Structure formats: C-alpha cells, structure tokens
Amino acid sequence: MNEPLRPDEEAAGAYPISAVERETGLSKDTLRMWERRYGFPTPGRDAQGERVYLAEQVARLRQLRRLIHAGHRPGQVVALAPQALEALIQAVSSGGPDAASTGPVRARKARRGAGVREQAQIVGQEMLAPYLDCIAAHDPVGLRDRLTRAMLSLGLERCVLECVAPLNRAVGLAWVEGRFEVFEEHLYTECVTGVLRSAVAGVPAARAGGTPRVLLTTFAQEQHGLGLLMLEALLALRGCICLSLGTQTPHADIARAAEAFRADIVALSFSGVLPPTQVRAGLHEVRAQLPIQIAVWAGGQGAAGLMEAVAGVKVLRELEDMPPALALWRAQREGQG
Known part of the structure; x- marks a missing residue:
C-alpha cells in the first residue's frame, strides 16, 4: 500500500506518473510492474489517491533506463543499492571492464509464446500478438508479410498510427521486461523499416514548388x-x-x-x-x-x-x-x- 506524502515531501516536489513516464521514457505499465516485482519505485499518493514520485526516485529511474539501454536486465539493476547503482553507472559511462562483465549475457527464456502474448494484453491490443509471435520465433518473412498485409488493408497512415505505433510500444516493453533480446528488437526494426520505406516510395511525389x-x-x-x-x-x-x-x-x-x-x-x-x-x-x-x-x-x-x-x-x-x-x-x- 502506497502511503500519502508527508508535508516535507510535498514541499520537495512530486511527479505524477504521467510526468515520470515522459521524463524517464519508462511506461506506466513498466513502473507499476517494477513496483510490484522489485519494490521500486515506491510512490506516494496525492490527495486524490493517485501515484506521485519524488524527484530523487525520478533521477534513479533515469539511471536505470540508461543501464537498461546499455544492455542490463531490470532484475539485475532495479533493486541495487544507491552506491552499487552509481558505481555501475560510472562503469558504463567509462566503458570499463565492469560494464562488460556485469552485462546480461543470458540464454533465451523458455516462456516465449505466452510472454509475448502477455505483452499484447498489457498494451490492450490483442491484435499485436501475431506480430510479437513472429519476432519471438525469429521469423522475419512472416513479420514482413503481416506488416505488408496490414499496410494494404489499412492504408499507410492508419497502419503507421494503429499498427506500427502501438507495436513499437509493445516491443519496447517486451525488451525492458527481458522477454526480447536486443537482436530481436533489431529484427523488428529492420522489418518495419523495409516495409515502410517501400510504402513511402509509392506515395506520389509532391508537386514542384510545393511546401513545406x-x-x-x-x-x-x-x-x-x-x-x-x-x-x-x-x-x-x-x-x-x-x-x-x-x-x-x-x-x-x-x-x-x-x-x-x-x-x-x-x-x-x-x-x-x-x-x-x-x-x-x-x-x-x-x-x-x-x-x-x-x-x-x-x-x-x-x-x-x-x-x-x-x-x-x-x-x-x-x-x-x-x-x-x-x-x-x-x-x-x-x-x-
């Protein structure tokens, strides 16, 4: 149970979860999942009972995001003590041997199919599950085929907004939670990039002298x-x-x-x-x-x-x-x- 903020904490300033999402790049789903699984962050509650996060927690979340982008798994870094977290940040910044030796070099987890479908449910888009399944199965041909069919059925604009945009969020969340490896995220990006480039090339050229x-x-x-x-x-x-x-x-x-x-x-x-x-x-x-x-x-x-x-x-x-x-x-x- 999250406790209400003390007066001194309110004076220090607190961020609502939407602001934390914007400031750190971590989704609301990820913040709540870390809270349940790792015991951090530990938000308080405002007068309306909504989660609010102190500035020091937001700063730590930025550090964690940086480590995750460097290749570390959330389970390895979220619960670290402040001193250990700072030491790891310094190692990553300097590119020293500690950064490589503590990096997450792991075998692929077995719960592939169920995991990616769970991600689709988290973002509220069950329609995304087949795309995520293709990524998990390392099936670029199947992924391109699904994306191309979506492009043909929805049109370029709707495909970008209704398919690719939510799929980006789902893939990013799956990676943050350790269900996708970096190479799988790259596979996804390359497939989407190829399909989109072909579609953009087919858009009639703008008239000469057009703007902007x-x-x-x-x-x-x-x-x-x-x-x-x-x-x-x-x-x-x-x-x-x-x-x-x-x-x-x-x-x-x-x-x-x-x-x-x-x-x-x-x-x-x-x-x-x-x-x-x-x-x-x-x-x-x-x-x-x-x-x-x-x-x-x-x-x-x-x-x-x-x-x-x-x-x-x-x-x-x-x-x-x-x-x-x-x-x-x-x-x-x-x-x-």
Whole structure:
C-alpha cells in the first residue's frame, strides 16, 4: 500500500506518473510492474489517491533506463543499492571492464509464446500478438508479410498510427521486461523499416514548388530512426517535400543541410536514449544556428519527456500532433503571403 506524502515531501516536489513516464521514457505499465516485482519505485499518493514520485526516485529511474539501454536486465539493476547503482553507472559511462562483465549475457527464456502474448494484453491490443509471435520465433518473412498485409488493408497512415505505433510500444516493453533480446528488437526494426520505406516510395511525389520542405534527421548521439520514418510517411501523404538525412547528424551539419535544402521545417526525432537535459541543450543549439523563418519540430519519446518548453521549438508529443501542426504552419504561411 502506497502511503500519502508527508508535508516535507510535498514541499520537495512530486511527479505524477504521467510526468515520470515522459521524463524517464519508462511506461506506466513498466513502473507499476517494477513496483510490484522489485519494490521500486515506491510512490506516494496525492490527495486524490493517485501515484506521485519524488524527484530523487525520478533521477534513479533515469539511471536505470540508461543501464537498461546499455544492455542490463531490470532484475539485475532495479533493486541495487544507491552506491552499487552509481558505481555501475560510472562503469558504463567509462566503458570499463565492469560494464562488460556485469552485462546480461543470458540464454533465451523458455516462456516465449505466452510472454509475448502477455505483452499484447498489457498494451490492450490483442491484435499485436501475431506480430510479437513472429519476432519471438525469429521469423522475419512472416513479420514482413503481416506488416505488408496490414499496410494494404489499412492504408499507410492508419497502419503507421494503429499498427506500427502501438507495436513499437509493445516491443519496447517486451525488451525492458527481458522477454526480447536486443537482436530481436533489431529484427523488428529492420522489418518495419523495409516495409515502410517501400510504402513511402509509392506515395506520389509532391508537386514542384510545393511546401513545406521538411528536413528530417536525429542528433549525432541518436541511432534510432524508425520514428523519423513514420513521421516522413505522414508528411509525404500530405504533400510535403521531404529530405531525410537518416540518423546521427551533427548540429552544425543540420544547419548546413537545412540551408542547402532550403528547408521550411527541420524535424528531429528522439527515442528516449538521450537524457532530457541533453535534448534540451541540443535543441537550443540547433535553434540558434537556424534562421528564424525555419521552424523546428521535435518529436518522439525523448522530446515528449521535456518538462520545459524550448523557445522556437514545436514539440510533437504524439504522431497525431503533426497534422494540426502542419495545418497551422500552412495557415500562417498563407497569412504572410
């Protein structure tokens, strides 16, 4: 049973679970599961009885997320004492031998079929179970076939929003909970990327002189590009002229590419790997290097976790936020004309 917050704890500040999800990149389901299984985090309750988390717990959750991205299993790190956790963080940061020797090198667990179906139920999408089964069975042919059929039956936009987006969350949750290995997450990403690229290539080209011209990329430290491709698909369907640089573009090169491409919008994607402070600092830097008439959009889990606005940057917390942002941009451009 979670206890109500003491007055001194309330004064120190507490985060609701939705804010913790944005700030750490850990889903609400994962936070509740860790609470039950490992005894951490230990949220209090606000006046309405809702979970709230102290800032020190949020900071520790960020550390745990970082270790998990480095390859550690939740069962190995969530219950660590603060000193042991800090030592492991330092080892991972330095790339020393401890980081490798304590990493989770394990055989695949036997509960494959039941496990992935359980994940589909957690996210409330039983329809996702067959896709997860294909990943668990290491069946890329079957996975591509299912994705292609979904694309044909739903159309590109609905497939992105109703199939790929929730599937991304389910796969990420399965990995965090130790049901998928890193290579299985990569298998999924490669299959989805191939299917989406083919679908985007089939979208009729935007008319000459059309707008906006959108440059898409990620920061140099960001290797995940699936969210970028999903955004490109939705933009292409709306007649935008897109130039994707892929992932890992240095800040100065983003500015140079935007000038060379005559971009109207620079769209950046963040998976949640980078800490919010680094995302915020990078956005400030890129914004300062671009002419004021070029809009900057930031999307993905890492951008959604920003607790403070960045001047001159439009944050798209969900893919569904893009169409109204695009409509507003076009309305403002027409007003200027």
